[in-house]
Amino acid sequence: MVMSGRDRPTLENVAQRAGVSRATASRVVNGSTSVAPQIRDKVLSAVEALGYVPNQAARSLVTQRTDSIALVASETASRVFSDDPFFSGIIRGVSLELEAVDKQLVLMMVGPSGPSHDRVERYATGGHVDGAIIFSMHGADPLPERLSRAGVPVVCNGRLLIQSSVPYVDVDNEDAARTAVHHLLDTGRRRVATIAGPQDMSAGIDRLKGYRAAMQDTGRRSLVAVGDFTRQSGALAMSQLLGDDPDLDAVFAASDAMAEGALRALRQAGRRVPDDVAVVGFDDMDFARDTEPPLTTVRQPITDLGRMAARQVLRMAGGEQIEPVLLLPTELVKREST
Amino acid sequence: MVMSGRDRPTLENVAQRAGVSRATASRVVNGSTSVAPQIRDKVLSAVEALGYVPNQAARSLVTQRTDSIALVASETASRVFSDDPFFSGIIRGVSLELEAVDKQLVLMMVGPSGPSHDRVERYATGGHVDGAIIFSMHGADPLPERLSRAGVPVVCNGRLLIQSSVPYVDVDNEDAARTAVHHLLDTGRRRVATIAGPQDMSAGIDRLKGYRAAMQDTGRRSLVAVGDFTRQSGALAMSQLLGDDPDLDAVFAASDAMAEGALRALRQAGRRVPDDVAVVGFDDMDFARDTEPPLTTVRQPITDLGRMAARQVLRMAGGEQIEPVLLLPTELVKREST
DNA sequence: CATATTCCAGAGAGCGCTCTCAACCGATTC
DNA sequence: GAATCGGTTGAGAGCGCTCTCTGGAATATG
Numbered sequence: 001m002v003m004s005g006r007d008r009p010t011l012e013n014v015a016q017r018a019g020v021s022r023a024t025a026s027r028v029v030n031g032s033t034s035v036a037p038q039i040r041d042k043v044l045s046a047v048e049a050l051g052y053v054p055n056q057a058a059r060s061l062v063t064q065r066t067d068s069i070a071l072v073a074s075e076t077a078s079r080v081f082s083d084d085p086f087f088s089g090i091i092r093g094v095s096l097e098l099e100a101v102d103k104q105l106v107l108m109m110v111g112p113s114g115p116s117h118d119r120v121e122r123y124a125t126g127g128h129v130d131g132a133i134i135f136s137m138h139g140a141d142p143l144p145e146r147l148s149r150a151g152v153p154v155v156c157n158g159r160l161l162i163q164s165s166v167p168y169v170d171v172d173n174e175d176a177a178r179t180a181v182h183h184l185l186d187t188g189r190r191r192v193a194t195i196a197g198p199q200d201m202s203a204g205i206d207r208l209k210g211y212r213a214a215m216q217d218t219g220r221r222s223l224v225a226v227g228d229f230t231r232q233s234g235a236l237a238m239s240q241l242l243g244d245d246p247d248l249d250a251v252f253a254a255s256d257a258m259a260e261g262a263l264r265a266l267r268q269a270g271r272r273v274p275d276d277v278a279v280v281g282f283d284d285m286d287f288a289r290d291t292e293p294p295l296t297t298v299r300q301p302i303t304d305l306g307r308m309a310a311r312q313v314l315r316m317a318g319g320e321q322i323e324p325v326l327l328l329p330t331e332l333v334k335r336e337s338t
Numbered sequence: 339m340v341m342s343g344r345d346r347p348t349l350e351n352v353a354q355r356a357g358v359s360r361a362t363a364s365r366v367v368n369g370s371t372s373v374a375p376q377i378r379d380k381v382l383s384a385v386e387a388l389g390y391v392p393n394q395a396a397r398s399l400v401t402q403r404t405d406s407i408a409l410v411a412s413e414t415a416s417r418v419f420s421d422d423p424f425f426s427g428i429i430r431g432v433s434l435e436l437e438a439v440d441k442q443l444v445l446m447m448v449g450p451s452g453p454s455h456d457r458v459e460r461y462a463t464g465g466h467v468d469g470a471i472i473f474s475m476h477g478a479d480p481l482p483e484r485l486s487r488a489g490v491p492v493v494c495n496g497r498l499l500i501q502s503s504v505p506y507v508d509v510d511n512e513d514a515a516r517t518a519v520h521h522l523l524d525t526g527r528r529r530v531a532t533i534a535g536p537q538d539m540s541a542g543i544d545r546l547k548g549y550r551a552a553m554q555d556t557g558r559r560s561l562v563a564v565g566d567f568t569r570q571s572g573a574l575a576m577s578q579l580l581g582d583d584p585d586l587d588a589v590f591a592a593s594d595a596m597a598e599g600a601l602r603a604l605r606q607a608g609r610r611v612p613d614d615v616a617v618v619g620f621d622d623m624d625f626a627r628d629t630e631p632p633l634t635t636v637r638q639p640i641t642d643l644g645r646m647a648a649r650q651v652l653r654m655a656g657g658e659q660i661e662p663v664l665l666l667p668t669e670l671v672k673r674e675s676t
Numbered sequence: 677c678a679t680a681t682t683c684c685a686g687a688g689a690g691c692g693c694t695c696t697c698a699a700c701c702g703a704t705t706c
Numbered sequence: 707g708a709a710t711c712g713g714t715t716g717a718g719a720g721c722g723c724t725c726t727c728t729g730g731a732a733t734a735t736g
Contacts, residue, residue: 011693012693022717024715026693054693057394057397061395104444122391126391127391127394349724362684393722400724
């Protein structure tokens, strides 16, 4: 096996070949301005000739920066590995943003608690990353706060459930849900139920809150079933709802996946959509366009959520002060299911 | 802002507090056996008291290891960010395996070519990672070969399209497809079409090859439409197929997502499944159980594919010789669509 | 009891890089 | 012509860690 580590050219080699000092070579490599053009060129061609690539470890050792950001995801998050591509979207956004500034993305999964939790904490507080983005937290996870307290720049994706000063980016889930439900009401629906998301996640909680608010706005009774953002849970919840109130004429599902499950359950129960029951989802995933019928849904900019989280954490790492809350806009996309 | 980097305890501090030399402290931290128990304990409690975490950069600098592995994914891969969770499954597998040995996962996306390609190459050959797992390559991507030649341990996820000595892990796509088609034939189907995957990816190519082989085995004519593994393309391909041969009575789709699209197209064309047309998919994604009707499909162990890739690359990084090809078993899961 | 052997801890040399500080040099100013 | 000055370059000190090498204590051997 080739040991790539051993025979790699060092700055010293570059300097020698260019006939300058290591310090000057370093300046050129790092783009310092105060280097004479012809020396600069000499160094650059030495870099080229030798195929020099800076040793990140050595650099980190002195700069105390690692140029990498951790993306921490709760491994058990049903959304992460279920059939909805929320996870992928976030990763994509974060990745695009980091790539633009030549930072690396270190991905870490954590279990609900215990050893893997500690591992992430040790790793992040150990100065291996310049910051961390934490997403898809369940319950009152203490990790964000702990890292933050340890001096690691942290940004969360989604509102935290505990009182905390850790900044986050999210959409206004409550408001978006409210809008969705009002759309149902405005189009003449009278008995609007909801399939709520998991009640240990802010997205689940806030969307339910929005639904409740909209119902109260118009003096109506709530009809709630709780799912976990997956298709199956959506189908199950829909059946329950139908059992609870056979006359319901609309459903607001807190995710597209659950909405699709609901669509299926409705079909199996012999209900026509939207004639008998209108359905609104949340997310605007790719597949929402292809359900039968195509799904009316609340679009949230998932990739942008990732991008913004990355941007914020980079700013923090750069010593900037950032807004504690950043909300991105949503949009109600009307299709044939309402 | 708290600068976490500056006030972190060093090994020197630990040594001092424990009243030993730095070398001994290092031995304890790295689990060397030749340290007297009571000294060992003293060091450990100093570590505990100070909250010492080794500085990875310093360690890497001398060991020439980074304890991290790059997972490189083609960003444009339709599978990566489409509605099928292949990507997530691979990540999950790799992540689980790396976590077990306390290595980090560095995720890198690459565009079809150009700057991001170079970036990955520079990064990986620059000794920032101990190895790389490359997956979802399109066409004859030179990246795996280039990295490998540069001395970076590389394992691919999926057969390479070019002649190369880079090892890979995969399922036997051709054989699996053949089995699936034979299942269709065995259950009395006569006109079996296929919705092939993209022909610039080995999974797409090999599954089509398997289909063709099965058809030839039984002296039948092939009927092919090509998709790109997505739902939409599956629906589109199905319509074409129906146009080409309205009497077809079975379809083998090279992915579950395409199979679902096909199911939808068939329904819209007024065909009953499986009465008029049988459908077989590939992957056995979660949603395959919930399609209407539930999908017969070829199960491939996606998470294990990720796991094995990680295991192989770790072995390579450890200097071991590994098998150039590792094929994991598939299984035909029979449900109601056939 | 002297010598050989084993075992364990410490000293010290770097790993490759950045960055401060001093040195230098040609050019400007008095 | 001497003093000053902006602009470059080089020397060298570390960043925190691992690991080899050496010395000394403890144990075994003749």
